[in-house]
Amino acid sequence: MDLQAVQGRLEKRLAELTRRDAALAKHLRGQDGRNDQDFEDRVAFTEMDEVIEQLDDNARTEMVDIQAALKRIQAGEYGICESCGGDIPEKRLEILPHARLCVSCQE
Numbered sequence: 214m215d216l217q218a219v220q221g222r223l224e225k226r227l228a229e230l231t232r233r234d235a236a237l238a239k240h241l242r243g244q245d246g247r248n249d250q251d252f253e254d255r256v257a258f259t260e261m262d263e264v265i266e267q268l269d270d271n272a273r274t275e276m277v278d279i280q281a282a283l284k285r286i287q288a289g290e291y292g293i294c295e296s297c298g299g300d301i302p303e304k305r306l307e308i309l310p311h312a313r314l315c316v317s318c319q320e
């Protein structure tokens with residue numbers, strides 16, 4: 214497994230998520246001009262915020278997982294299941310490079 218390539222992928226994804234996170238935080242603070250909207254529009258925006266906050270959580274979780282994966286690469290422990298200590302199959306890591314658990318522990 215090409216750890217350098219994996220690390221590159223993870224770092225790129227982390228940078229993407231960080232950019233998106235900053236944009237979302239700005240939106241949630243209402244700094245994108247939506248406070249100028251009338252009330253009905255604001256209700257719609259509030260509903261949208263709930264969706265966005267959810268996304269935000271998912272993005273945050275993924276960012277934490279990616280940072281943990283990068284640390285595991287540094288420590289030479291990449292691809293080891295955090296729960297059972299077994300190897301995470303390379304195929305799984307190709308799909309989900311920041312996977313913390315092997316398939317059976319995930320289930």
Ligand SMILES: [Zn+2]
Pocket residue numbers: 294295296297298299314315316317318319
């Ligand atoms: Zn496991």
